[in-house]
Amino acid sequence: MSSTAASSQTSPTSQSSPPRRALVTGASTGIGAATVRLLRSHDWQVVATARRAERLADLAQETGCTWVSADLQESDDVDRLAREVLADGPVDAVVNNAGGALGVDPVAQGDPGEWLTMYERNVLAALRVSQAFLPQMRQRGGDLLFLTSTAAHDTYPGGGGYVAAKHAERIIANTLRLELVGEPVRVIEIAPGMVATEEFSLNRLHGDAEAAQRVYAGVAEPLSAADVAECIVWALERPAHVNIDSLTVRPRAQASNTLVAREG
Incomplete structure (x- = not known):
């Protein structure tokens, strides 16, 4: 694990209680990186994880978080991540943000390999990480937060594989909430709609920058990573007694997965 000195920014309550500690997955870019920045500004201790060590090191230099590079599609890597993080103490929150979409093909032409990768990145990664940190949370309390999508609640043409994966991830959260009732663990889902980040649509569209820009063309103020x-x-x-079961957040210009107001 690599770390930097703590940030000088503190929250109003930091003088009276020790800072809480969070793990944020998929922290090298987009919503994950924005979440690390905001948690640090609120005086949380944060461990950032993703595959790209160079980006994590830059984020640590910027924010004062610590980091562990790991591939959450690999069980051994998740086990190592948990060992390294918990060696420095328990965590109060796990933000399951890692994931992403691949392709916009209709179901009839969908690539099974891409569907499998999306299932690994969005569902099994969240499952592995949650299983790794849940035992200590059940003993002392904590939060499991799942960053899903409005795709977890409805579908749209060309979204079959991503929609299926996000529905499955949401079911992990919904089932855990039932299985853990009465225990000191909160299970939270945040489901964003259209969010303009540097890599989501670019990755989904296999690096086609022009196609990625068209996703947001004419949309007045799509959500930003900082908004989420x-x-x-x-x-x-x-x-601690208040649980946000599920929060859906969209830009004002988006009414559903398929109905978006565009200018021009």
Whole structure:
């Protein structure tokens, strides 16, 4: 694990209580990185994880978080991640943000390999990470937060594989909430709609920058990664008896997965 000195920014309550500690997955870019930044500004201790060590090191230099590079599609890597993180103490929150979409093909032409990769990145990664940190949370309390999508609640043409994966991830959260009732663990889902980040659509469209830009063309103010991070941190900072089961957040210009107001 690599780390930097703690940030000088503190929250109003930091003088009276020790800072809480969070693990954020998929932290090298987009919503994950924005969540690390905001948690640090609220005086949380944060461990950032993703595959790209160079980006994590830059984020640590910027924010004062610590980091562990790991591939959450590999069980051994998740086990190592948990050992390294928990060696420095328990965590109060796990933000399951890692995931992503691949392709926009109709179901009839869908690539099974891409569907499998999306299932690994969105579902099994969240499952492995949650299983690794849940035992200590059941003993002392904590939050499991799942960053899903409005794709977890409805479908749209060309979204079959991603929709299927996000529906499955949401079911992990919904089932855990039933299985853990009465225990000191909150299970939270944040489901964003259209979010303009540097890599989501670019990765989905296999690096086609022009096609990625068209996703957001004419949309007045799609959500930003910082907007979603605000929702995540707000949910985590509710009083311990308050559970935000599921929060859907869209830009004002988006009414559903398929109905978006575009200018021009």
